[in-house]
Amino acid sequence: MTKSNFTRRGVLKTGATAGAGLAVPTVFTGAVWADGHTGFTNAPQGDTVTLGFNVPQSGPYADEGADELRAFELAVEHLNGEGDGGMLQTFSEKNLDGTGILGKKVAFVTGDTQTKSDAARASARSMIEKDGAIMVSGGSSSGVAVAVQALCQEAGIIFMAGLTHSNDTTGKDKKANGFRHFFNSYMSGAALAPILAAQYGEDRKAYHLTADYNWGYTTQEAVQSSTEAMGWETVNSVLTPLTQTDFSSYIAPVLQSDADILVLNHYGGNMVNSLTNAVQFGLRDREVNGKKFEIVVPLYSELMARGAGENIAGILGSQNWDWKLENELGERYSGTNAFVKSFGEKYGFPPSQAAHTCYVQTLLYADAVTRAGSFNPCAVAEALEGFEFDGLGNGPTLYRADDHQCFKDVVVVRGKESPENEFDLVEIVEVTPADQVTYEPDHPQFAGGSLGECNPGA
Amino acid sequence: MEAIILQVLNGLDKGSAYALIALGLTLIFGTLGVVNFAHGALFMLGAFCAVTFSRLLQLSHSVVDETRTDFLGNPLKVDVYYVQEIFGETAGAAIIDWAVPLSILFAIPVMIAIGVAMERGLIRHFYKRPHADQILVTFGLAIVLQEIIKYFYGANPIPTPAPDAFVGSFDFGVLLGFDPGGIVYPYWRLIYFLFAAVIIAAVFAFLQFTTFGMVVRAGMADRETVTLLGIDIDKRFTIMFGIAAAVAGLAGVMYTPINSPNYHMGMDFLVLSFVVVVVGGMGSLPGAVLAGFLLGIIEAFASMTEVLDVLPGINQIIIYLVAIIVLLTRPRGLMGRKGVMED
Numbered sequence A: 001m002t003k004s005n006f007t008r009r010g011v012l013k014t015g016a017t018a019g020a021g022l023a024v025p026t027v028f029t030g031a032v033w034a035d036g037h038t039g040f041t042n043a044p045q046g047d048t049v050t051l052g053f054n055v056p057q058s059g060p061y062a063d064e065g066a067d068e069l070r071a072f073e074l075a076v077e078h079l080n081g082e083g084d085g086g087m088l089q090t091f092s093e094k095n096l097d098g099t100g101i102l103g104k105k106v107a108f109v110t111g112d113t114q115t116k117s118d119a120a121r122a123s124a125r126s127m128i129e130k131d132g133a134i135m136v137s138g139g140s141s142s143g144v145a146v147a148v149q150a151l152c153q154e155a156g157i158i159f160m161a162g163l164t165h166s167n168d169t170t171g172k173d174k175k176a177n178g179f180r181h182f183f184n185s186y187m188s189g190a191a192l193a194p195i196l197a198a199q200y201g202e203d204r205k206a207y208h209l210t211a212d213y214n215w216g217y218t219t220q221e222a223v224q225s226s227t228e229a230m231g232w233e234t235v236n237s238v239l240t241p242l243t244q245t246d247f248s249s250y251i252a253p254v255l256q257s258d259a260d261i262l263v264l265n266h267y268g269g270n271m272v273n274s275l276t277n278a279v280q281f282g283l284r285d286r287e288v289n290g291k292k293f294e295i296v297v298p299l300y301s302e303l304m305a306r307g308a309g310e311n312i313a314g315i316l317g318s319q320n321w322d323w324k325l326e327n328e329l330g331e332r333y334s335g336t337n338a339f340v341k342s343f344g345e346k347y348g349f350p351p352s353q354a355a356h357t358c359y360v361q362t363l364l365y366a367d368a369v370t371r372a373g374s375f376n377p378c379a380v381a382e383a384l385e386g387f388e389f390d391g392l393g394n395g396p397t398l399y400r401a402d403d404h405q406c407f408k409d410v411v412v413v414r415g416k417e418s419p420e421n422e423f424d425l426v427e428i429v430e431v432t433p434a435d436q437v438t439y440e441p442d443h444p445q446f447a448g449g450s451l452g453e454c455n456p457g458a
Numbered sequence B: 001m002e003a004i005i006l007q008v009l010n011g012l013d014k015g016s017a018y019a020l021i022a023l024g025l026t027l028i029f030g031t032l033g034v035v036n037f038a039h040g041a042l043f044m045l046g047a048f049c050a051v052t053f054s055r056l057l058q059l060s061h062s063v064v065d066e067t068r069t070d071f072l073g074n075p076l077k078v079d080v081y082y083v084q085e086i087f088g089e090t091a092g093a094a095i096i097d098w099a100v101p102l103s104i105l106f107a108i109p110v111m112i113a114i115g116v117a118m119e120r121g122l123i124r125h126f127y128k129r130p131h132a133d134q135i136l137v138t139f140g141l142a143i144v145l146q147e148i149i150k151y152f153y154g155a156n157p158i159p160t161p162a163p164d165a166f167v168g169s170f171d172f173g174v175l176l177g178f179d180p181g182g183i184v185y186p187y188w189r190l191i192y193f194l195f196a197a198v199i200i201a202a203v204f205a206f207l208q209f210t211t212f213g214m215v216v217r218a219g220m221a222d223r224e225t226v227t228l229l230g231i232d233i234d235k236r237f238t239i240m241f242g243i244a245a246a247v248a249g250l251a252g253v254m255y256t257p258i259n260s261p262n263y264h265m266g267m268d269f270l271v272l273s274f275v276v277v278v279v280g281g282m283g284s285l286p287g288a289v290l291a292g293f294l295l296g297i298i299e300a301f302a303s304m305t306e307v308l309d310v311l312p313g314i315n316q317i318i319i320y321l322v323a324i325i326v327l328l329t330r331p332r333g334l335m336g337r338k339g340v341m342e343d
Helices: A009-021 A062-079 A117-129 A142-155 A186-199 A214-229 A248-256 A270-278 A302-312 A325-330 A338-349 A353-370 A377-384 B003-032 B039-057 B084-085 B089-097 B099-121 B129-153 B185-211 B213-223 B224-229 B232-257 B265-280 B285-302 B305-310 B314-329
Strands: A047-053 A107-114 A137-140 A159-160 A179-182 A205-211 A231-239 A261-265 A294-299 A316-319 A387-389 A397-399 A410-417 A426-432 B060-069 B073-081 B169-171 B184-186
Touching: A047 A062, A047 A117, A047 A353, A062 A137, A062 A338, A062 A353, A062 B184, A107 A117, A117 A137, A117 A142, A137 A261, A137 A294, A137 A353, A142 A159, A142 A214, A159 A353, A159 A377, A179 A186, A186 A214, A186 A294, A186 A316, A186 A410, A186 A426, A205 A214, A205 A248, A205 A338, A214 A231, A214 A261, A214 A294, A231 A248, A231 B305, A248 A270, A248 B003, A248 B285, A261 A270, A270 A294, A270 A302, A302 A410, A302 A426, A316 A426, A316 B184, A325 A338, A325 A426, A353 A377, A353 A387, A353 B099, A377 B265, B003 B184, B003 B185, B003 B213, B003 B232, B003 B265, B039 B089, B039 B099, B039 B129, B039 B232, B039 B265, B073 B084, B084 B089, B089 B099, B099 B232, B129 B265, B169 B185, B184 B185, B185 B213, B185 B232, B185 B285, B213 B224, B213 B232, B232 B265, B265 B285, B265 B314, B285 B305, B305 B314
Parallel strands: A047 A107, A047 A137, A137 A159, A159 A179, A205 A231, A205 A261, A261 A294, A294 A316
Antiparallel strands: A316 A410, A387 A397, A410 A426, B060 B073, B169 B184
């Protein structure tokens, strides 16, 4: 097992039980964990348990972070029996009854990731060491997720990832203490490819503009391999600096190429600006090779779509979840309306997919603790591994044991031509079933790294 | 050939923003001797003048539409704009559509007032302090300003489109006899370049052909003598700070349809604009303009696929490489004057 010498404070906090904790083997059955409330980092004392929500509260993703925080607050309310209960009513597991987690009232602390790995690690460390957080969740960037996940592994804390889409989070950088509900680049590519083929044809030439960092690479690789597999040709792929604001000089060569599809592997401000620039240069009005030129944005975000305004009209992309799912596609996506109602009545607008994944992760953690009968991270991990559930908005979902990645349907959306308001910017085109976006644990795009051993810390 | 022409055009619009910001920076440095790291924030404030004015034009009251529902199934509240109630539906919609150009009228007095307040309230206390102190205080001010904007407007980019008449692009290549679709250039970027040219010409004409401008130029050349002649040069320099703020602000206003404004857009331009000032020559107004366009075009060329294939990553360092080469061969920059920043 992994021994952690993470902090002196953490060791002191678990006191005399630390020795016993170090002696705990990692492979256990649920029954063994059942009475274990000691022997791991930040074992809850008293009648409260503290969760740590690490979200961007400053920096370019601050609005997305604010939405995540709203969802976390709502989840804590529901766990403590306040409000209307939200998805507790629809969740296939009925272990959560509004009395907190294992009878302990849920409290929370927040940290500011600033969407910087070092700042995110510092705030997570502070929540673990100073505030005694038993679990850390949230975030809006894969770089941050990978960094905080590694820290939590080292500290003996469960990390329930927020919005992180890079393959690496549950690929080469996966950790035994880390779990991701959000979908990933591979799934975007696999979900989009058949719909792109159906909408735009199989004889297409794609030009990729890719953000020059980890998420950009994995997204491009995923979309490129999926689209090439169905017959598309990739004519060029250009990396763009993360700090780039004006993409005109990158759009111009697209005009000179014989590409008839532009794939923007960009997120956040990059996506807003590159898409706006592409539309300004008339790409959507072009005809190349006798076909109408099209633009694809593999990862959509409602909050970013607002920034791009009317430029997103007609653009295809993928999402982890959409607040209209249950209304449009029925009961398979139950839980969606319950969450939208809770969130909408409290805050006055529908939740983003970032908010949804954070809310769901909090409930899944609480449920896993309850089923395990322990806050011990190794017991919680064991309860989450291979866990199948439903009623949380995505349809039947599996938390795969091999890589701690959730497998569920992926939503393919298109920017609305005439949105009625700023919250209704995309329309659901189709949902790609989970089995079409499922891959083997040893798939090349996820190669390298291993989960390692669960670390209870202390 | 089409690719080269297109990159020149791309360089011109980006160069326009660099030139306008660098022009204001140089005006402030040349008159007050202050290295103003808050100048990028003034560009950002200008953009948010457009956002604010656009929102003012879209002030509305809600009317419940019983025939439609919102996302929770409640009767939908529909916004009715006051502008349309006052001026009629068509005229009101046209006014809202033209929000960005109209916000120039709003931004000029606001930005001059902000500039004068900034100079009188803070920066004048640092005239006799080292440049390092000036940089620190103005950089701190820039951070404060952008955090204020983030508090009120959020961190997400805010779409602020051009009037419908200028949305889209025109085929520049056909005019030059190339194949259709080869050189397509957005209308608004062309307008931005022309606007920048007019502003730059206006600033030069103001300094060259007005008595006020003549006194300011005299003050820039020999402050003590002008003061001994009984002229309150400080007051004029304060006004020049306001004008420089307005120039940066107008650059920001007109930039909003090119890229949706956000609170840190000023920082994105600030460092590059300083490089432009240094390459152009500290204190040289024509140098700032020349270097702005030159570096804009060079940056555009460095982003060409053909160039990146040979020199990967060159687009990220090209401006700094050019700056190093210029400073090694011409230490005062392209058009720098002797004695400026050489003490």
